Amino acid sequence: MSAVPRTLFEKLWAAHEVAQTDDGQSLIAIDRIFLHERTGTLALQALEKAGRTIRHPERAFCVMDHIVDTVPGRPGLTRMPGGAEFMTATREAAREAGIRLFDIDDPNQGIVHVISPELGIALPGLTLVCPDSHTCTVGGLGALAWGIGTTQAEHALATGTLRVEKPLSMRVNFAGRPDPAVTAKDLILAVIAKHSATGGLGCAVEFAGEAIDALGVEGRMTLCNMAIEFGAWTGMVAPNQDVFEYVSGREFSPRGALWDEALAAWRGLKTDEGAEFDRELELDCEGMAPQVSWGTSPEHSIGVDAQVPEPSGEAGRREAMRRALDYMDLAPGQKMDELEIGAAFIGSCTNARLSDLRAAAKLLDGRRVAEGVKAICVPGSMTVRAAAEAEGLHRVFENAGFEWHESGCSMCFYAGGDGFGGMRAVSSTNRNFENRQGPGARTHLASPATVAASAVAGRLTDPRKLG
Amino acid sequence: MRGVVSGVAAPLMRRNVDTDAIIPSREMKRVSREGLGEGLFANWRYTDLATREEAPDFVLNRARYRQAKILISGDNFGCGSSREHAVWALADWGIGAIIAPGFGEIFQANCAQNGIVAVVLPEEQVDAIGAEAERRELRLTVDLGACEVQRVGDRALPFSMKPREREMILKGLDPIALTLSEHAAAIEAFEKSDRTARPWA
Numbered sequence: 164m165s166a167v168p169r170t171l172f173e174k175l176w177a178a179h180e181v182a183q184t185d186d187g188q189s190l191i192a193i194d195r196i197f198l199h200e201r202t203g204t205l206a207l208q209a210l211e212k213a214g215r216t217i218r219h220p221e222r223a224f225c226v227m228d229h230i231v232d233t234v235p236g237r238p239g240l241t242r243m244p245g246g247a248e249f250m251t252a253t254r255e256a257a258r259e260a261g262i263r264l265f266d267i268d269d270p271n272q273g274i275v276h277v278i279s280p281e282l283g284i285a286l287p288g289l290t291l292v293c294p295d296s297h298t299c300t301v302g303g304l305g306a307l308a309w310g311i312g313t314t315q316a317e318h319a320l321a322t323g324t325l326r327v328e329k330p331l332s333m334r335v336n337f338a339g340r341p342d343p344a345v346t347a348k349d350l351i352l353a354v355i356a357k358h359s360a361t362g363g364l365g366c367a368v369e370f371a372g373e374a375i376d377a378l379g380v381e382g383r384m385t386l387c388n389m390a391i392e393f394g395a396w397t398g399m400v401a402p403n404q405d406v407f408e409y410v411s412g413r414e415f416s417p418r419g420a421l422w423d424e425a426l427a428a429w430r431g432l433k434t435d436e437g438a439e440f441d442r443e444l445e446l447d448c449e450g451m452a453p454q455v456s457w458g459t460s461p462e463h464s465i466g467v468d469a470q471v472p473e474p475s476g477e478a479g480r481r482e483a484m485r486r487a488l489d490y491m492d493l494a495p496g497q498k499m500d501e502l503e504i505g506a507a508f509i510g511s512c513t514n515a516r517l518s519d520l521r522a523a524a525k526l527l528d529g530r531r532v533a534e535g536v537k538a539i540c541v542p543g544s545m546t547v548r549a550a551a552e553a554e555g556l557h558r559v560f561e562n563a564g565f566e567w568h569e570s571g572c573s574m575c576f577y578a579g580g581d582g583f584g585g586m587r588a589v590s591s592t593n594r595n596f597e598n599r600q601g602p603g604a605r606t607h608l609a610s611p612a613t614v615a616a617s618a619v620a621g622r623l624t625d626p627r628k629l630g
Numbered sequence: 631m632r633g634v635v636s637g638v639a640a641p642l643m644r645r646n647v648d649t650d651a652i653i654p655s656r657e658m659k660r661v662s663r664e665g666l667g668e669g670l671f672a673n674w675r676y677t678d679l680a681t682r683e684e685a686p687d688f689v690l691n692r693a694r695y696r697q698a699k700i701l702i703s704g705d706n707f708g709c710g711s712s713r714e715h716a717v718w719a720l721a722d723w724g725i726g727a728i729i730a731p732g733f734g735e736i737f738q739a740n741c742a743q744n745g746i747v748a749v750v751l752p753e754e755q756v757d758a759i760g761a762e763a764e765r766r767e768l769r770l771t772v773d774l775g776a777c778e779v780q781r782v783g784d785r786a787l788p789f790s791m792k793p794r795e796r797e798m799i800l801k802g803l804d805p806i807a808l809t810l811s812e813h814a815a816a817i818e819a820f821e822k823s824d825r826t827a828r829p830w831a
Binding site: 178181182184186187188190192194201202204205208213215229230243244245248249252286288289294295296310311312313314315317318321322323324326328360361364365391394396417421422424425428459460478479480482483486576577578594596597598599602 | 659736739743792829
């Protein structure tokens, strides 16, 4: 029996702590490193130039996702200026380094945080890093995963470790039972709106409570995906039986006796009764409406049934709100569900898994996107795409007037398409920053169901109202 | 001298300046850490991205701030994407230190890796020097050795930084070499016992 009750985070940290350094940092063992063509290739090139080797090439992976063309058939390979050089350099660097690359013609290609769990590369109890801020996504499996810079990726590749100052522990408790129409995306937007975009700063955040226990595996990943938008070092959810079943039998998952051993270890990946967190926050889910963002930070989120807020709070916050209203061309008091949209996007590492596409398709079935709305669906991986097509979901999207694309990060950041420049867009992505989806694009973050309902209505719409 | 940045301070007084704003993805045109300064704040700095026509009101386009070495900004500077290009773009343009009430964590770590001093000061102090830099030409010295923001004729503002990040900047350390020289044995030992403890991993 362990004497002192420990949090999930403490257990993950302790299992990977190689050494403590005399300057207050820890050396943490890194089990998996994922790279992508936009930020990872430079790390591989720099290592080679310095004459260094990858300590465990079999634990390092690379994918083309960020700037790949997602238009069916990928006619241009990439639509990013200068993008071809990134792709060529990535192929070369991955080959030189001897690491597995999921190239654009690979049936397993897709967005890094979607394919790492699909392939069993991300597993409960592992540490995983990637030079990409949304690496925290796979905290949804009970992994300790966080985003790093390119130079840190070099360190992880060369030494199999990273130097990290131990973050504080935080638990966010979701109280009450949310409405069935309220999804993981709505929950995380509401947390960020209530506790701010810096609410989780310096913390490893565990999401817990009845509403979280009830979330499916993909919902848990959506939730943890936006831990970075909460300012957190990472997010995580204690894995349950659904998670174990999800990871079972995947290409890189353990098998046979190793699987049994892994499972036994994973069953202990939860916060012990009585364990203490450095910080605890709460969110009441009772009566919450589906959320949409109104401004230019994910903390600018509100119920889709609410009105654009009046700038309030201390001076810096008020000024940021005024600036956001100006950029979004909104005035306080306007009803969110009266805002007309020009574009709708379902995609990204946040909300482009099979359950997301099913939720959207359910609302789109037998309906049409409103006149003049540009609607695009980009599955999170080619595996998701194939699974959706096997169910006929692509026909539902196409019949409704959605474009049905190949996989990639795409319009999450104005990469693999023409962009939503100057348009008001409702988007299942994670960032509503100024110009993120194209120059002058005004992004409203929402769940896939809300995006689908809004696309049909031609204005931001509560999915419950579409029936 | 490492960790000492002296020059004009430019005020960019808004919150949540994200790394997409610092360098839009479309401005990352080559597989390189070099030459990214041209794309710095491109969506704010240029009225036309194609012709590079400058927005006259944007702070870095104003005559007083064209040679700025220090940037003053609002809370949560560098939030969002982990792209280290944001730091490389600031450095390439000429910024050596950034003063804000808080930073995105990955951005802050990326600064230390590249010798850029990310100074955290209380919001009221940041607002005050930001307002002063708006009113007149404000020259500051960020001295990481002394852990102070120094001003001529005014009291210095003390700040703190994580010891490792401070040392990395001051000594220009190579963390990979350091880890391999200091901890090679510990890594070997950990990996050996871990193979027994977690053979499935």
